[in-house]
Amino acid sequence: MGVRAGMLMLSMVLVAFGLAACGGAEDEPAEGEAEPPATDSSDDGRDEADGEAAEDDEQSSDRADDADPDPERDEDAADERDEGSDGEEAAAGNELPDPAEVEANELGHVPVLMYHGIVEEPADEWQMTPEAFREELEFLHEHGYHPIRTVDLVRGEIDIPAGRSPVVLTFDDTLPTQFDRTDDGEVDPESAVGIMLDFGEEHPEFPAVGSFYVTDKRFDDPEQGQEMFAELHELGFEVGNHTIGHQNLGTVDSEEVQRQLALGAEQIREVVPGGDVATMSLPLGVWPEERELARTGAHDGIEYEHEGILLVGSDPAPSPFAEDFDPLGIPRILAQRGADGPDASFMSEHWLEWLEEEPGRKYVSDGDPETISFPEDDAERLDPEHADRANPYEP
């Protein structure tokens, strides 16, 4: 598929979501399967052995920050986590605040934000400036968000402090403006990862966490690009499947759909330790004719099985505990700030404001990953599958 066809498809997708057609931003990566040998590479100084540890550390150490409006509550949460943040202990200890006190609402919406290029001069609304990206992180931080990965949302493993709200930052297309190294091997401070790491250092309660959806574009680095998946994983990010060749899955046969996804998963598994490729994002948001193949399939003995599938567009995702949550069709919001005109109502600036406008719209954690707390009047929104964990309360 040529760039022109890709742009046309992009436009069709945008129209489908009610957006006016805009220029397609996505480069079509050349398809190729050259696999550079995996080499051991050092990280940028955050020397956690693996992503899980990195995240636990971040989550356990981020409570002492004085930016929180209620330091006492925060300290309690920190104690819980320092003892090991598993649910049993959290439930056993009586240190968590009353869900009503923090207005816990674990049936509220979760914004899943979709980023592409982070560039100084955006060519269209799919790209964002580094300044706008920082501004968005500021907004999220100020409004009580705590980043999680797509896989955490899909599995309903939302282990964040009481009173905070999950947000998922997703990055498609393995672009160098998302993750790059300077000549001396440091993470490029102007790349999305660099900006998130800096922000997380300044605001430990908003750690650098998110999900990257990769193709053989590999950050435009044919030599080290695949190894950079492992580095992302070590930094605590999720690395997910975006097909090997950024293929529009609606235009190819079932065999090619499976080849694209199997090779896409394989290039991650080859370098990410224990890397189960749990989630994928559909290139251009287009389903294959046989939808089930987006979830699972095989090519040449290589299997893949996704627990979560991300769409392109358009609004905040339901809570993973709500009846209308579909892990195999998670809506994403086009991240953009400062846009005007009718398109602006499809972008993150608009939706993040919308979530603030009325209480109850946004997911707010009770601090205990095992229980699902919500105002009792919302009970009918609960997926009955999770009834045994439900904790309705009188607001």
Ligand SMILES: [Zn+2]
């Ligand atoms: Zn893409």
